[in-house]
Amino acid sequence: MSNLEPAPAEIDCSNLDAHLEVQTLEPRPVPLGGPRAMTVFRTLPQRQRSLIGAWCFLDHYGPDDVSLTGGMSVPRHPHTGLQTVSWLFSGEIEHIDSAGNQAIVRPGEVNLMTAGYGITHSEFLCVESTILHGAQLWTALPDRVRNMEPTFENYRPEPMNGTGWMLNVFLGTLAIGDQTST
Incomplete structure (x- = not known):
């Protein structure tokens, strides 16, 4: 997660006393889109922790058998001053927004929607999907770009491969040896 401190203190998690400094947050079930909707497991926000750095929401959903639950059906709703990062592991979701964007979110892809001064969008399960599994993170935009x-x-992302490993860089860049992924 993000940490906005310029020089945060390092926590040695192998130290037995470090558990006193580490806060474990248990997710809670939340119906997404109303009482008959799909359940997401929300880790942020919580009473004792409203955000971590810029992260203000963290939801995990699935694996969800959509033949039993109906899957994701979130009608058009507004956002301002934040970004949503949607990452699917299985299933497909259609995103449509008021800025004229339409996209199918597929497994292994990431959608980044920046609301800025305001946007409305909807998210609906694609008919072909049988199992839906993913995560969505919300970040609060800094004041300089909030509007x-x-x-x-x-x-x-194009995967980077090496002996015994595979890596996807979704946002930003990472250099490993003589390879760079963007």
């Missing part, structure tokens, strides 16, 4: 134009980006 920017809304944007939407879909990332399909």
